[in-house]
Amino acid sequence: MDKILRIDMGAKGSPTAQEAPLGEYAGFGGRAMTSAIVSKEVPPLCHPLGAENKLVIAPGLLSGTVAAMSGRVSVGCKSPLTGGIKEANAGGQAAQVIARLGYAAMVLEGKPKDDILYKILINKDGVKIIPDNTLKMMTNYDLVEKMKSEYGDKITCISIGPAGEMKMSAASVACTDMELRPTRHAGRGGVGAVMGSKGVKVIVLDDSGMKMRSPKEPEKFREANKRFVEGLRKHPVTGQGLPAYGTNVLTNILNEVGGYPTYNFKQGRFDSAGKISGETQAELEVKRGGLATHGCHRGCVIQCSGVYHDKDGHYLTKQPEYETVWAHGGNCGICDLDAIARLDFLDDNFGLDTIEMGATIGVAMEAGLAKFGDAEAAINLVKEVGKGSYLGRILGNGTAFTAKAFGVERAPVVKGQAMPAYDPRAVQGVGVTYATSPMGADHTAGYAVAQNVLKVGGDVNALKPEGQVELSRNLQIATAAIDSTGMCLFIAFAILDQPDTFQALLDLLNAFYGLSLTADGVTELGKKVLTLERDFNARAGFTAQQDRLPRFFSTEKLEPHNVTFQVKDEDLDKVFNW
């Protein structure tokens, strides 16, 4: 991981690949790496689909090692959805394999002048960039099958579906999981459209013959990893809740606290939430011969995922996440797990962000295109996106775009990006994160749900404005740092609650790189990343006015608590005061 692979898709003649030393980017991984490169090299006012934008794919600092949970890959660029900087990350195998192939980052640059689609093969022998128009408009599952038939089953794929090729702002970048299925998506912000604009359909990675990355201090590293894993196993969220029911354990919890956005953020509770809860989902998965407990990449010890079978016992999709079940479920008044699983599969197959698509369909329902609760109508809407029909072109460009197309005022977006599964009026801490994150509305950027609702790592009243700014600030800083390590964000539950587990993470980094990083150093890294990102956005024309929720969260009261978003503008402007 001591070099950067730069692929110039706009090179004269045909695309070229070049390896470069890390240079000024040494010591960066994951989100720190993608944001540093984008911030420095991409003109903030460039067109997101133009030659000047870059797509940066970076494993984390600990990816490719034996450290548990180190399988997140970051994908960064100027976002076609928000117009600002973007880092979306994904699980699956990609991070580990890229890291073992020696790359701290792969950068897709330029733009092909012709209408040719490319596949890029990377293995121990080097890089091949091959034109292959037979792949045009292929769905992710078909594409991966084709790659498997051509290159064997030891590969890992990073790919786009038809949505990315059509440069839709809801398009994701898919990464394959341990079963070589395209189920792990860097979903948010339209990163798939940027990959599509570069003319790259798929990057096929094969790390056969490459070694696991070795730490500077192997003994210390092994010992720290052991403590780290023990910490994760003993914490109730990472050791019990997530393995048993997956992220969808949250449906009942959020519904109970009245923070479950229902009918396009009209109310905070969904009558039928129990039908689509994690508990119901896990029971159904096991009954049908799927899996309720499964990892998305090798080295995962939390195992929050699963495998969802249809009623005939055939694979339908991976276990849909809480945010997906919410987006396609309660947010649209849908309480049919099979329909939600089909929607999850369609999104993965077309290469679409499930959160953006669910929120989009909620708005389309408000516009009268379908009735709330009509699962078949929702499925047909997503199919329109895959077809690229005119309606699909609208929906595939996301929630804000769809709202504008149909003159709908209530678009639950910040910086153009759809809000996830937590109503900011009933979970005010996450509202602060939605409003102020450089990424647009993003729960993962500062998951105040932990302290507001789950009471992990602190206890801040979810319905009051007090303490939310400080909470979101600290979480955003910590998250930016964790997103740079390649660690799954779910380790946060354990490291926030258990000082020993946090120390184990520090020891992992220190033993691997021969550093003496402290908690303060982690904070500094997080601040550095956020500062880079905020600076890019400022140069792209963002001001404090973009760090706001849509007005209706301040004017419409949310049942059952009859509460509006109470954090004042001037307090939102203090999130990044440090």
Next chain:
Amino acid sequence: MDKILRIDMGAKGSPTAQEAPLGEYAGFGGRAMTSAIVSKEVPPLCHPLGAENKLVIAPGLLSGTVAAMSGRVSVGCKSPLTGGIKEANAGGQAAQVIARLGYAAMVLEGKPKDDILYKILINKDGVKIIPDNTLKMMTNYDLVEKMKSEYGDKITCISIGPAGEMKMSAASVACTDMELRPTRHAGRGGVGAVMGSKGVKVIVLDDSGMKMRSPKEPEKFREANKRFVEGLRKHPVTGQGLPAYGTNVLTNILNEVGGYPTYNFKQGRFDSAGKISGETQAELEVKRGGLATHGCHRGCVIQCSGVYHDKDGHYLTKQPEYETVWAHGGNCGICDLDAIARLDFLDDNFGLDTIEMGATIGVAMEAGLAKFGDAEAAINLVKEVGKGSYLGRILGNGTAFTAKAFGVERAPVVKGQAMPAYDPRAVQGVGVTYATSPMGADHTAGYAVAQNVLKVGGDVNALKPEGQVELSRNLQIATAAIDSTGMCLFIAFAILDQPDTFQALLDLLNAFYGLSLTADGVTELGKKVLTLERDFNARAGFTAQQDRLPRFFSTEKLEPHNVTFQVKDEDLDKVFNW
């Protein structure tokens, strides 16, 4: 004109109308009035289609008097197209009639909760707000015919077509002309969508029984008006060019200088420009029994408009303006005047901005939806908008929206609004206006074409950056002032070149209001208006980064001069330094 009519469409029970004194808005007219009210009363971060936005309709300071050319009406709001403040103005009869009815402004506020469409009748007896769902999705021509059958032919209508009802960002507000035809549009920025969001289909005005507004010093006023008219008649542009060929006299001129954007701003000259020039158009109009010289409102002495008949000698549309002929013509590679006239009619009938629609079709052609030059395809695309099909929903939301829907990088817009008929690379002064006007890309906001190309009121090399910032600054200030008087902007040619004519305008204002306004006072008014507008935009989140042209104008050279836009960013930032 000593009161403001406020119509609250969201009032409990049913909409209400209230008259209020001018208060702090005394002394304002036209754009100064709309921008002052919007800036003070509309929350900059509100949704443009929400209850908090207001639609302000204001005649100019001299409207409703016998002063020549005083028939412009300003329509202001927060724009759904740009997200910033908007003033779009129109000719026709509305300004005179509103002024004679005594209103310095009519303000549509709030938002009806039901799905009812209203017509508003205003005459000497007062205001009636009448629900009338039979008007739903009626086109402007049909609507006006219906109003005529109900209320007689002494009326003036301000209305929206289906585009406004569908809240499309390219929707205009139509005003009827002397023949009671809906041909005069406040076109830009989606003001029609805001009227639609208020549930108002048409405002029917009748000034029967109302008197012409009388000046404080009648004799001085009459004498000043005489000098003013003489000045307009003796200037070659307002006395000869515009009356003979209308605004479309510019086609040959702009084409000759290589500043005529062709094929979606791909080149600066159109081979077939001669076929759609003002000269050709005037000849055809006369031959078919139409009119090549005609006014759009009573009191017009320039008579730049006309009447366009079809080949059978029947009325088809008013004489399409230069910008319309360009937008639907050369910009789309179309050189058929009849097709362009049909497009003009369709735009007027559906209630659409011709500039936005032409630029949108240019982008749609670049996206491959139709071939450049295919006039029938262009007509069908506009018909889709009128139908409100999914494709129509895309196109009706304008150029930037359409570009995003189809992943097209080359969107010729600033602040989301399409550029008009002058390529900023070959007419760099107007490029500065496009970039920096608070309105988005708008030639009328600071028409540097005059000095860059026509050599009226100065001579600044069109292809060089030198002097353009100062030029645009002065023109933007002067324009903001003229837009506040209710005067047609075309008087600028004469008042910029002829000090006597400028003095006559000052004398008109002074004699009417009993003031002693000087040239400096006019400049101060212009600066005040721009400052209000810039302040609103800043509070809506606009920064210097929004005062930029799209990148491709800096990277793609324009033939035949092989020139890019050369004005530096730091110089653009000096436009409003005073």
